[in-house]
Structures are given as C-alpha cells and as structure tokens.
Amino acid sequence: MSGTDARTPGSDLLxxxxxxxxxxxxxxxxxxxxxxxxxxxxxxxxAVPRGQTYGLVGESGCGKSTLGxxxxxxxxPTAGSVVFDGTDVRSLRPEALRRLRRRMQxxxxxxxxxxxxxxxxxxxxxxxxxVHGLSEQDIDEYGKDSxxxxxAKAAAMxxxxxxxxxxxxxxxxxxxxxxxxxxxxARAIVLNPDLVIADEPVSALDVSVQAQVINLLEDLQxxxxxxxxxxxxxxxxxxxxxxxxxVMYLGCLVEEASSDAxxxxxxxxxxxxxxxxxxxxxxxxxxRRERILLRxxxxxxxxxxxxxxxxxxCPYRQPTRCDTEVPELREIPGLAVGRRVACxxxxxxxxxxxxxxxxxxxxxxxx
Amino acid sequence: xxxxxxxxxxxxxxxNREENLLEVDDLSVTFTRKGSRPVKAVDGVSFExxxxxxxxxxxxxGSGKSVSSLAIMGLLPHRGVLTSGQIRYRGxxxxxxxxxxxxxxRGREIAxxxxxxxxxxxxVVPIGVQVTEVLRRHADVSRSExxxxxxxxxxxxxxxxxxxxxxxxxxxxxxxxxxRALIAIALACKPALLICDEPTTALDVTIQAQVLELLKELVxxxxxxxxxxxxxxxxxxxxxxxxxxxxxGRVVESASRQELFAHPRHRYTEGLLASIPxxxxxxxxxxxxxxxTPRDVASWSQACAFAPRCDHADEACATPDxxxxxxxxGDHRMRCVHPAPLAGDVxxxxxxxxxxxxxxxxxx
Numbered sequence: 001m002s003g004t005d006a007r008t009p010g011s012d013l014l015x016x017x018x019x020x021x022x023x024x025x026x027x028x029x030x031x032x033x034x035x036x037x038x039x040x041x042x043x044x045x046x047a048v049p050r051g052q053t054y055g056l057v058g059e060s061g062c063g064k065s066t067l068g069x070x071x072x073x074x075x076x077p078t079a080g081s082v083v084f085d086g087t088d089v090r091s092l093r094p095e096a097l098r099r100l101r102r103r104m105q106x107x108x109x110x111x112x113x114x115x116x117x118x119x120x121x122x123x124x125x126x127x128x129x130x131v132h133g134l135s136e137q138d139i140d141e142y143g144k145d146s147x148x149x150x151x152a153k154a155a156a157m158x159x160x161x162x163x164x165x166x167x168x169x170x171x172x173x174x175x176x177x178x179x180x181x182x183x184x185x186a187r188a189i190v191l192n193p194d195l196v197i198a199d200e201p202v203s204a205l206d207v208s209v210q211a212q213v214i215n216l217l218e219d220l221q222x223x224x225x226x227x228x229x230x231x232x233x234x235x236x237x238x239x240x241x242x243x244x245x246x247v248m249y250l251g252c253l254v255e256e257a258s259s260d261a262x263x264x265x266x267x268x269x270x271x272x273x274x275x276x277x278x279x280x281x282x283x284x285x286x287x288r289r290e291r292i293l294l295r296x297x298x299x300x301x302x303x304x305x306x307x308x309x310x311x312x313x314c315p316y317r318q319p320t321r322c323d324t325e326v327p328e329l330r331e332i333p334g335l336a337v338g339r340r341v342a343c344x345x346x347x348x349x350x351x352x353x354x355x356x357x358x359x360x361x362x363x364x365x366x367x
Numbered sequence: 368x369x370x371x372x373x374x375x376x377x378x379x380x381x382x383n384r385e386e387n388l389l390e391v392d393d394l395s396v397t398f399t400r401k402g403s404r405p406v407k408a409v410d411g412v413s414f415e416x417x418x419x420x421x422x423x424x425x426x427x428x429g430s431g432k433s434v435s436s437l438a439i440m441g442l443l444p445h446r447g448v449l450t451s452g453q454i455r456y457r458g459x460x461x462x463x464x465x466x467x468x469x470x471x472x473r474g475r476e477i478a479x480x481x482x483x484x485x486x487x488x489x490x491v492v493p494i495g496v497q498v499t500e501v502l503r504r505h506a507d508v509s510r511s512e513x514x515x516x517x518x519x520x521x522x523x524x525x526x527x528x529x530x531x532x533x534x535x536x537x538x539x540x541x542x543x544x545x546x547r548a549l550i551a552i553a554l555a556c557k558p559a560l561l562i563c564d565e566p567t568t569a570l571d572v573t574i575q576a577q578v579l580e581l582l583k584e585l586v587x588x589x590x591x592x593x594x595x596x597x598x599x600x601x602x603x604x605x606x607x608x609x610x611x612x613x614x615x616g617r618v619v620e621s622a623s624r625q626e627l628f629a630h631p632r633h634r635y636t637e638g639l640l641a642s643i644p645x646x647x648x649x650x651x652x653x654x655x656x657x658x659x660t661p662r663d664v665a666s667w668s669q670a671c672a673f674a675p676r677c678d679h680a681d682e683a684c685a686t687p688d689x690x691x692x693x694x695x696x697g698d699h700r701m702r703c704v705h706p707a708p709l710a711g712d713v714x715x716x717x718x719x720x721x722x723x724x725x726x727x728x729x730x731x
Contacts, residue, residue: 059571176660206427207598208676211642211656218653233571240644240654260650277576278646279601283624285647286605293580294573296527297541 013195013227014048014071019080021063021070025302038302040066042251043080045329048195048244053221053228055242055259057235057274061298063251064231068197071229072104073097085194102132105188109200111180115172121183122168125154128191135192157186160223161216178209182216189220197229202237214241235278239263244338247271250309251301253329256340267332267341267350269316292356308344315356318345388560388592389416389439393452396434400447408434410616410667411452413691416560421586421593423607423624425600427661431616432596436562438462439594440479441469456560475505478553482565484545488537494521494548495533501555517555524551525581543574547581554585561586562594567602579606600639604628609698612636615664615672618691622699632694632706635673671704679705 022037041063048054058064069075071082073089082089084104092100108114115124129150134142142149158167161182172180181201188196201217202210218241220226232238238245239259246256247270255268266272273292280286294313299305305312311322321344329342332350348354396409409431416422426432437443439454441461454461456477461469481487489497498517502508508516514533521529524547537545546566553561563582567575583606586593595607603610604624611621612633620633631637638657659676666672668687674680683704691702 059573176662178660206661207600208427208639208642208657209660211644211654212658214644215653215656235572236644236646239646240650263646263650273573275646277572279575279579279599279605280645280647281600281604281628281640281643282645282647283604283628286601291576291580293577297543297574298571 011050012047013050013085014229015081015083016047016067016071017045017081017083019044019067019070019082020078021066021075022078036302038300039251039304040301041070041077042301042304044248044251044253046246046253046256048227048229050194050227051221051225052243053230053241055238055245056229056231056248057233057238057245058248059233059274059298061250061301062248063301064233064248065199067248068106068199068229068231072101072106072197074106099132102128102135102191103193104195104197105191105193107181107184107188107196107198107201110204111177111184112172114184115180115187117172120169120171121158121163122151122154124172124183124187125157125168125190126150128187129153132191137192154186154190157190160189160220161186176209177205178212181205181213185213185216185220189224189226192224193226195227195229197231199231200233201230203232203234210237217241235274247274250298250304252309252342253340254310254342256329256338258336258338261336261339265350267335267339267346268310268343269314269349270310272349273315308342316345316349316354318354386418387415387455388418388420388457389594390453390455391415391435391439392455394435394438394454395449395451396431396438396443397449398447399449405449407616409438412613412616412618413452414611414618414621416592416594418559419586419590419592420609421595421607423595423597423603423610424613425597425603425610426613427598429615429661430613432613433564435613436479436564436594436596439562440473440477442479471505474501474558475556476558477560477562478556478558479562479564480546480549480553480566483569484542484549485537487549488545490537493534493536494540498533498548498552498555501552505556517551520551520555521548523585524548524554525577526551542570543577546570546574546578550578550582550585554589554591557589558591560592560594562596564596565598566595568597568599575602582606600628600643612639615661615667617667617672617702618700619673619703620699620701621691622701623697626697626699630699630707630709632699632709633673633701633703634677634679634705634707636701637707638677671702681705 019041020043021041022039024034025036025038026032027035044067046054056064056067066075070077077090084100087100133145134149134153138153142152155165155168158165163179163182172183175183202213205213214237221228230238230241242259244256245259245262246253247268249270255271262271266275273294276290276292292315296313299312307323307325308327311317314322325344327342327344329340331340332346345354391412391414394409394412395407397405397407399405412435414422424432424435438450439461450462456472495514495517498520499513502513502516517533518529521532526532526544526547540548567578570578579602597603607624610624610627611618612635613619614635620636631640641655642657644654657676663675664672665674670685671689674684686704689702689704691700693700694706
C-alpha cells in the first residue's frame, strides 16, 4: 500500500539510528552485580516515510518487540537516537514525551490482556481523550473537550473499526478475539495519531478473522493517513501490508528492502532460509520447493556470536570473514536504492558464485 | 536409520495396507455442565486412517479438532462428557475399551504430541526419565537398555549431545528442543499411529520447518500413520495425504490434499484459502476475508453451521443435518448446498490423486 499524505509526502516521519536496548543480567543475593547484558536490540537504523508501512519481521527473541517499545520509549533505549517528526524522542522530558505520545500509539498483540477487563468499551475509548484531549482537527468537528464531544468521537471510532454502537456499554470479555482487536485499534486511533506501532496485531486471532483485521488496518491507513510500523513474525502477513520490510536477527537488521523486491530475491542467507521455511498453502508449490533448513536454535542474545551473528547457523557460511568481521547493513551496488543487506557475500549470493555450503542442508522435496 | 530403533522392541502386528488402522465412526462429544446448556464440541465426525497414511484435520479454534483427538486417546475427562459413536483401532472400540486396554495401547500403539511442549512435559522430572518411562512401561527392557535407547532416540530426533540432555530438565531446553523431546517420547515405542495436535504452533517458522521435516522423516522411516491437527493450511499442503476440514464440530470437506487445494468445494474451505495472505501471490490486492467470527454458528440440526458467515447462503442452507456427500474426484466429500463451482480449467491441470484407487463415482 503506498499511502500518500498531503502534508509532506516522501519525508521520513520516524528515523531510528544506532538504537540499542541492553538489559542488564543481575546476579548475587546480597551484592547486586551486573554480570552481563542481553543485547535485545543492538544497533538498528531504520526510517519510516510518512504515510507508509514498515514491516519488521523476525523470530521470537530477535528484539523486534523491544525495538517497537523502545521507539515509543516504553523501554528506555541504551544508546542511539529516535527522531519522530523532527523531535528527538530520547531527549524529551516526561511531560513533553507524554504530549508527544498522542501522536504515536500502539496496538498490542493480545487484546484481552491489553484491555482492562473492568472498563467498558466506552470508558476504554474515552480514556485516551480524557488524558490527551481531542486533537485539533477533532475540535473543529466535535467541539471543545467535553464529555459529550469525547463520547461522540469514541462512537465515531467504534463505527470506523466496524463495531456496532451497542458495543459501547459492553466489556472486553464479551467480544471475540477479532472484535477485541478492533477495540484495541479504535483505542489507538482515537487520538488521531500519526504513527501507529502494531506489535503482532493478528497473530492471536483465528485464521479466518486475521484477514478482516489486516484489511481494517489497510483501510484505516488510507482513511486517516496513518504511518505504520508493523511488527510480526509472519512474513506473509508483513509482506501483504508493508511497503518496506526489515528482517531482524538477534537484535540487528539483516536485510531491508521493498516488500516486492524482498520476496522476489531475498539476499541475506537468513531471509532466504526464513522464506523457504514458510509453508505455502498449495501442494503443487510445496512439492516443488527447496527448503533450506537451519541448524540449531537462535543463539543467546546475551552472548551473540562473533562476527556475523548468523554465522553459526548460516548455510552459506564462508571460511573467511564471517566469524571475525561484523557485516555492515549496506546498499548493494546494482540493486534498487534502499535495498540494504548485512552480509559480506551478498553480491556473490546475488550472482550465484556463493551457494549453500553443505549439500546436507538443502532438503529436496520428499514426495 | 541405525540399529537399535528398528531391531529392538516388540514386533509390530502384520498390517494389511488396505485395511484401515483407525476408523472414527460418527463420533460425538458433548460437554455438559450443571446449569448451562450442553455444548456439542464434536458432532458426528467420521474419518479413517490407513497404515502409514498422514491424515490432516484442519479447523479453527472451537471446531472440535483437538477434542476429537483427545477422544481417540481416551484423554477426555470422565465427568460431564458424553461420547457416542465408535473409534475402532484395529477393530477394538476405544470408546468402549477398559482402562487397562487403553493403557496398553497408549504410548505403544497410539502416541500423541501436544501443542505446548512446556506444559506437556513434567517440569520437575529430567528428560531422560520421561523418555525411558515409556520404554520401561511398554517394551520389556532393562534400565540401562532403556537409557541407551533413549539416548539414541534423542539423537535421532536431532538433539545434539543427547547424553547430557537426558539429565536436564525441560526448562533447560529451548522450545524447539522440547518439542523434539516430546516427539522422541511419542515415538519411543514406534507407535503405529501418531497424533500430532498443533505440534508446531508454538514454534518459530525456521524451527517449525525443522520439526515438520523431522516428523516427515520419522513417520516415513517407521512407517507410522499420523493424524496432523493444525489450523495452518500451509502445513497441511506440504505434509498430509488426506485432509479433513472441520467446522463447528463436523467435517465439512474431505479430500486428498492435491484435490482439496486445487478444487476447494465447500465455501468455508474456499473462503479460508482466499483469506490468508500467501507469500507467493501478487501483492496489492486486498484479502477477501470470511465475515463474522467462528462464534457465529448455526446449529447443524437446523442448518449449515457456516451459513451465518457464508456469502452464498440462502433458504436452501437451512436444511437440517446436511449430509457429507461424495463429490468430484476420488474421495472428495463435502457438506454444502451451494458448493464452489469447479474452475473452468480443471482438466487443463492434471494432478495425481493419492487416493485415485478409491473412486466412488456417484457424482452429485
């Protein structure tokens, strides 16, 4: 979806550079010592253009959720900068940050645990308005801040996300998962934010309901000119809604590309393996595909491997550089601008001179 | 595969490949509770599993797929559950069998892999004890033999350094490792039937690919039949020979996997396939979701349960107890008044049906 925004098309709404979030590992009963750090996010640079969708994919433990939370400063970053519409979010004092938060909202994965079970839908939707007040455009439409205008805005949002007016007086447990996620989305957009960070917005939902929520997110984007950062583990979902996709592995971005280019030609070995691992609901395709199986599990982010973080599991690993030199996320000459890969051998993989190392790694279709 | 796993252990009864290993016949499970209306979770489900066959059961949460599998294993609680119908395993009705018969069958003939390995492994017992337990109970082996066998099993299931892992507790293993350990336990006695209830749902995709590949290999090597319960049509497409699609407690469509994905006939199957974003489909088109939620169901005794969510529903759908009819090629059956039309280019793309010998010709 290439949403265009009248304000300043093309400019970046969000710029993240060198962002790091390290969690200390503490040990000791009497003396509390820090014995190491979990490098949940370890130097991420990314930019999200206004009105577009940036998708972050990665497996559990790669730091994608922490990154999303750190952008909103729900998690305090250790280093790096987050610039939101020209404002450095990290330098803001609490009150200024609070005021900025109306422009950046979050949709959480599990709507049942992120909505207060004792608040009615009405109270849930009006609460952000009580805290932040109506946005300027809304004051023109609904009048000055008052209980009536807040209620009118909340009711309008409820309608936008496709829930009946009667839902207002009900409680979260009375709804199905999909409806609850709609309430979560309504709560996020009730303040007319610019940026919405959606952390696994559909993964808790039934398959037949996921598409409804994905379509709703897309509709809202074109209706309200929202900018999304969508965090998910499902590459098919991310590809569907994103303009640009960033693939994360162990706290770092390993590849970034427009979502079509990424699917057509993944260049980082991890992306290649990840895409080959995703089952496609078509037996004809499934039988023909080659699957690259990765060895082992994700290494601990407390002790990331030396050099390229993926080298311990990489099917394309070369004897030199991989285990000693940290690859930079760089643009590859000859490919589209904005295509960035963090692999020493990206060019060679692209032109086919470097291939999968052991033949035992590629599993031919069994049937 | 090497030595011990194949040579040791009990001889398997000779299997006639034409004979069904498991026949589920008109299985119904109703949960009752004082003061509330009974809930019919499974409502007349029938399917067969042949030796060595991989049968998929696809459905969303609440479709009754897990309850069916628990019924097969005899793991449903005794109180408040009404079951009817028959589950015949090599001729023995499992629903009527006594506890001893079931205890002898479970783990040896029929084994199960659950969704969440953390909650199905005992957290305070080392992995090794949990693997050898099965062997000691069912196969007549000594403690040291069982330990050797367990080590071999873990190695076979792709767990590095199995000797050390045997002494470890479940929390010391990663999610993928735990699922492998669970598979090792399930396959310890080389069961003839393995039931997998969403074995990869809790895992990441790359680990899911490893585990599915492992299951495929093991099932192939041991000639074990498998029932794969999942909500992921992608998993089914790459794995199963035959697929049953469940909705609201009944099988709404069943066919070989090639047939099902090439010509989905029931509107639910069709809708499900159209609503999931595919990695290999062109981008930019909005998804076509199924409206409503799996909660909006009609009662099968009055109409098609999917009718409230179906775009093609009309008065004809209000037929009570729609039958599961043979339709299309081979064993393709579906329960729909207004099935999706067969695409025009059907004949253009020939496919090989796994069940081509089973043509029951009576086209509707």
